Amino acid sequence: MPQTFQEAGAGARSTAPGMPQEKTQVDRKRRMAALAFADEATLEAEAARLADAFSYTFLRRPEAGLVMLEGRAGNSGQRFNVGEMLVTRCVVRLEPQGSGTATEGYAFIQGNRPRHAELAALFDALLQQADWAESLDRSLIAPLMARRAATLKKRAEETAPTKVDFFTLARGEDE
Amino acid sequence: MYVAVKGGEKAIRNAHRLLAEKRRGCPDVPEVEIAQIREQLSLAVDRVMAEGSLYDRDLAALAVKQARGDLVEAIFLLRAYRTTLPRFGSSQPVDTAAMQVRRRISATYKDIPGGQVLGPTFDYTHRLLDTDLAMPADTDLASSAVSEALQKNEPSASFSGLCPKVLSFLEQEGLLSPEVGTDVPPGDLTRQPLELPAERDVRLQNLARADEGMLLALAYSTQRGFGGTHPFAGEIRMGEVEVFFTPEELGFPVVVGEVTLTECESVNQFVGGKGRPATFTRGYGLVFGENERKAISMALVDRALRCGEYDEEARGPAQNAEFVLYHSDNVEASGFLQHLKLPHYVDFQADLSLVRALRRKAEKESNDA
Numbered sequence: 183m184p185q186t187f188q189e190a191g192a193g194a195r196s197t198a199p200g201m202p203q204e205k206t207q208v209d210r211k212r213r214m215a216a217l218a219f220a221d222e223a224t225l226e227a228e229a230a231r232l233a234d235a236f237s238y239t240f241l242r243r244p245e246a247g248l249v250m251l252e253g254r255a256g257n258s259g260q261r262f263n264v265g266e267m268l269v270t271r272c273v274v275r276l277e278p279q280g281s282g283t284a285t286e287g288y289a290f291i292q293g294n295r296p297r298h299a300e301l302a303a304l305f306d307a308l309l310q311q312a313d314w315a316e317s318l319d320r321s322l323i324a325p326l327m328a329r330r331a332a333t334l335k336k337r338a339e340e341t342a343p344t345k346v347d348f349f350t351l352a353r354g355e356d357e
Numbered sequence: 358m359y360v361a362v363k364g365g366e367k368a369i370r371n372a373h374r375l376l377a378e379k380r381r382g383c384p385d386v387p388e389v390e391i392a393q394i395r396e397q398l399s400l401a402v403d404r405v406m407a408e409g410s411l412y413d414r415d416l417a418a419l420a421v422k423q424a425r426g427d428l429v430e431a432i433f434l435l436r437a438y439r440t441t442l443p444r445f446g447s448s449q450p451v452d453t454a455a456m457q458v459r460r461r462i463s464a465t466y467k468d469i470p471g472g473q474v475l476g477p478t479f480d481y482t483h484r485l486l487d488t489d490l491a492m493p494a495d496t497d498l499a500s501s502a503v504s505e506a507l508q509k510n511e512p513s514a515s516f517s518g519l520c521p522k523v524l525s526f527l528e529q530e531g532l533l534s535p536e537v538g539t540d541v542p543p544g545d546l547t548r549q550p551l552e553l554p555a556e557r558d559v560r561l562q563n564l565a566r567a568d569e570g571m572l573l574a575l576a577y578s579t580q581r582g583f584g585g586t587h588p589f590a591g592e593i594r595m596g597e598v599e600v601f602f603t604p605e606e607l608g609f610p611v612v613v614g615e616v617t618l619t620e621c622e623s624v625n626q627f628v629g630g631k632g633r634p635a636t637f638t639r640g641y642g643l644v645f646g647e648n649e650r651k652a653i654s655m656a657l658v659d660r661a662l663r664c665g666e667y668d669e670e671a672r673g674p675a676q677n678a679e680f681v682l683y684h685s686d687n688v689e690a691s692g693f694l695q696h697l698k699l700p701h702y703v704d705f706q707a708d709l710s711l712v713r714a715l716r717r718k719a720e721k722e723s724n725d726a
Contacts, residue, residue, distance in 0.1 A: 252451065334517075
């Protein structure tokens with residue numbers, strides 16, 4: 183299922199996912215996107231459900247900062263800075279269960295949302311561990327993707343009735 | 358002579374206390390919440406984000422509340438706040454062709470793939486005050502009216518919000534000068550002060566955060582003949598664009614979120630001759646939030662400022678980069694303007710004694726004559 187609107191609509195500038203070795207990265211990007219668009223309460227509930235099954239430490243505590251948003255003149259020309267957006271960053275280190283290796287989870291979340299960023303980073307770390315990935319894909323990522331798709335669909339449905347249906351009045355001379 | 362003046366602390370404290378009371382207004386009226394401003398005064402929030410040059414609806418709504426609805430003051434608050442934050446990096450250039458449009462119109466073609474999509478526009482409203490709004494609406498009624506309209510419109514079910522760019526049709530025919538960019542990182546006015554001559558990247562950044570009223574007046578002046586460039590609204594689109602950012606640590610782009618943008622691409626008077634085929638020129642406007650008036654103004658002023666590229670004589674203020682770019686920022690402008698309120702007691706004493714001396718001299722001369 184496409185996660186971002188760009189994937190869904192094959193946005194003009196999206197990069198082709200060609201290389202097979204990049205598959206895990208593509209998966210991770212999709213999961214991170216799902217976590218970015220998630221609502222905090224869902225992440226909180228999922229974390230509570232799994233509580234005590236893992237331990238993590240902060241490599242970077244949640245911190246608000248800026249990402250400069252770029253555009254292009256005419257959407258294809260000279261790059262320019264449109265303005266900044268507020269983003270919360272968090273990085274965690276997750277200790278492995280049993281024999282696995284530790285993983286680092288990253289989150290860059292729009293707005294000042296420290297708890298969202300912390301939970302998103304935690305799930306990014308969990309999803310990189312084979313023991314967790316499959317079950318979390320089912321219990322968390324798939325529902326989040328479905329919700330995002332529903333949001334996009336609802337928006338389109340709200341807008342669709344405002345599309346103009348032109349008609350031309352018959353003027354008689356053709357008859 | 359400089360005379361240090363102290364005092365006034367108590368008066369200032371009391372003034373701030375009074376300001377807080379006036380901000381709150383009559384205590385019998387419920388206090389406005391940030392969420393209410395964000396949701397119900399969303400265009401004020403959009404303007405503050407655009408000119409504050411910081412996209413965050415909650416912070417902008419807070420700024421509107423704190424500034425008692427003075428949007429220029431709110432913009433100042435946002436600009437001041439951003440200086441306290443670290444910069445994580447720059448996004449990939451947003452792709453407005455991949456925008457999920459909520460409004461998209463063209464004044465150059467009637468029939469365009471994707472269609473003319475009006476969205477939530479003030480256009481075609483009668484601009485009559487709606488006294489019904491004076492009382493809170495029955496929300497159940499309002500929402501059922503929307504869903505009813507949705508159910509009636511089954512044929513549009515295929516509309517996803519993805520529409521091709523109108524100007525690409527003209528571009529493919531070679532009738533429009535193409536926009537070709539390099540991958541050179543753009544200049545950044547938040548890091549380097551404005552220098553002239555300014556390249557288009559810096560000009561566009563300046564215009565994107567420029568005062569809306571200033572841009573509107575300049576754009577209007579070009580329409581009235583002060584450097585006119587005969588614009589058509591080739592395409593105006595508004596909607597959500599996803600923002601991709603490549604963190605250094607990861608090395609691949611991740612979605613950070615999505616922002617609402619308004620974009621205007623203007624088609625302007627053609628150039629050609631001397632062996633070159635006639636080709637339309639273009640201007641570009643891209644601003645945070647829903648703000649069509651500003652996006653159109655930006656496109657017109659961008660095109661006016663490109664007069665040098667097309668060997669046009671700069672006849673109007675909008676074509677004068679120094680005039681436009683140095684006076685467009687309302688935080689700078691309002692700061693310099695309002696510094697006039699600071700004590701100028703000594704400066705004024707100097708002028709006063711000079712005027713008195715001149716008058717005495719003139720009086721003496723006329724008496725002597």
